Amino acid sequence: MVDTRTQYLKIKDEIDSAINSVIDSSQFIQGPIVGEFERNVSSYLNCKHSIGCASGTDALQIAMMALGIKPGDEIITTPFTFVATTETIALLGAKPVYVDIDEKTYNIDVNRIAEKITKKTKAIIPVHLYGQPAEMDKIMEIARANGLFVIEDAAQALGSVYKGKKICTIGDINCISFYPSKNLGAFGDAGMLTTNSDEHAEKIRMITSHGSRKKYYHEILGVNSRLDSIQAAILNVKLRYLDEYCNARSSAAAKYNNILEGAVDEPFVLPDGKHIYHQYSIRVKNRNGMQEFLKQNGIPSMIYYPVPLHLQEAYKYDYKRGDYPVSEKIAEEIISLPMHTELDDEQIFFITEKVKEFLKNNI
Numbered sequence: 369m370v371d372t373r374t375q376y377l378k379i380k381d382e383i384d385s386a387i388n389s390v391i392d393s394s395q396f397i398q399g400p401i402v403g404e405f406e407r408n409v410s411s412y413l414n415c416k417h418s419i420g421c422a423s424g425t426d427a428l429q430i431a432m433m434a435l436g437i438k439p440g441d442e443i444i445t446t447p448f449t450f451v452a453t454t455e456t457i458a459l460l461g462a463k464p465v466y467v468d469i470d471e472k473t474y475n476i477d478v479n480r481i482a483e484k485i486t487k488k489t490k491a492i493i494p495v496h497l498y499g500q501p502a503e504m505d506k507i508m509e510i511a512r513a514n515g516l517f518v519i520e521d522a523a524q525a526l527g528s529v530y531k532g533k534k535i536c537t538i539g540d541i542n543c544i545s546f547y548p549s550k551n552l553g554a555f556g557d558a559g560m561l562t563t564n565s566d567e568h569a570e571k572i573r574m575i576t577s578h579g580s581r582k583k584y585y586h587e588i589l590g591v592n593s594r595l596d597s598i599q600a601a602i603l604n605v606k607l608r609y610l611d612e613y614c615n616a617r618s619s620a621a622a623k624y625n626n627i628l629e630g631a632v633d634e635p636f637v638l639p640d641g642k643h644i645y646h647q648y649s650i651r652v653k654n655r656n657g658m659q660e661f662l663k664q665n666g667i668p669s670m671i672y673y674p675v676p677l678h679l680q681e682a683y684k685y686d687y688k689r690g691d692y693p694v695s696e697k698i699a700e701e702i703i704s705l706p707m708h709t710e711l712d713d714e715q716i717f718f719i720t721e722k723v724k725e726f727l728k729n730n731i
């Protein structure tokens with residue numbers, strides 16, 4: 369599904385020397401490279417503040433803590449995503465209130481958000497699934513009209529663009545994951561928060577560091593969630609290649625589209641957005657059959673995600689099957705093909721041949 373090793377080997381000297389300089393400095397926690405990387409992300413995105421933390425999941429939790437989310441609050445989000453969004457809402461004692469997804473983009477259906485807003489609603493968390501931006505204009509408009517915060521879950525979408533603005537600069541606080549397989553991947557867990565607000569930024573910094581500004585003086589409730597210097601050094605090198613990486617994925621996606629045309633619907637791309645293909649996902653009626661067939665031919669594939677969050681044992685609340693029919697249907701039909709920066713034409717040809725072969729025999 370991914371090939372982080374070949375990607376590393378191409379820039380091995382740069383990465384190794386960045387790692388070695390952190391080891392030489394012995395500044396493993398909050399070394400100067402962390403600040404340097406944060407400034408480089410801010411200038412890449414054109415946003416005011418970037419603050420490193422330990423993972424994308426932590427970034428979501430810290431964002432909600434910084435915005436004062438309390439037990440009993442309601443947070444509007446999508447049921448068709450990775451569990452981290454719902455998990456962190458629940459950890460803070462708030463309730464995830466789901467809005468079904470749009471059948472074409474797989475992102476939150478902006479036309480159905482308003483009906484879910486109550487007096488308890490505090491924020492909306494759109495997820496830019498598979499690397500495609502959610503419809504941020506409408507989301508911001510609804511949020512502003514109702515006094516809600518917006519937290520972008522951009523874990524899969526760093527480098528993506530919506531109406532000329534980089535994803536991660538539109539919401540009040542935005543969350544990035546540098547999980548190794550993400551478009552900008554670390555060599556372990558790492559994450560980041562971005563914001564244009566000085567006030568939010570200050571609070572986020574305090575929360576990531578045990579709620580303190582000054583060591584051993586704790587003003588607010590915090591956590592221990594820092595970006596390690598070694599991860600920052602690696603990411604700082606790889607950030608220079610991020611656009612190249614996103615373009616390599618887009619070009620692989622274009623080749624998939626070309627060869628699969630007529631056999632399967634290509635992933636829909638919002639006219640206002642730039643899709644960076646964290647995943648290349650298609651819908652297939654006999655999805656499980658296709659996955660098995662690909663496996664027999666030595667081709668990996670993944671199901672992101674087989675169970676929508678409202679049907680997960682740990683997060684059922686009062687939700688039941690049938691509540692979010694689009695998410696439930698897509699969860700049964702979606703399948704992601706190998707997608708990474710090192711896919712070559714031969715691999716794409718082989719994969720698409722097998723996909724077509726399966727579809728021909730299974731209409």
Ligand SMILES: *Cc1c(COP(=O)(O)O)cnc(C)c1O
Pocket residue numbers: 423424425426449450452453495521523524544545546547557558559
């Ligand atoms: C990867 C991911 C996260 C969590 O990031 P981690 O760095 O793995 O904690 C959150 N949301 C989405 C949509 C993700 O894909």
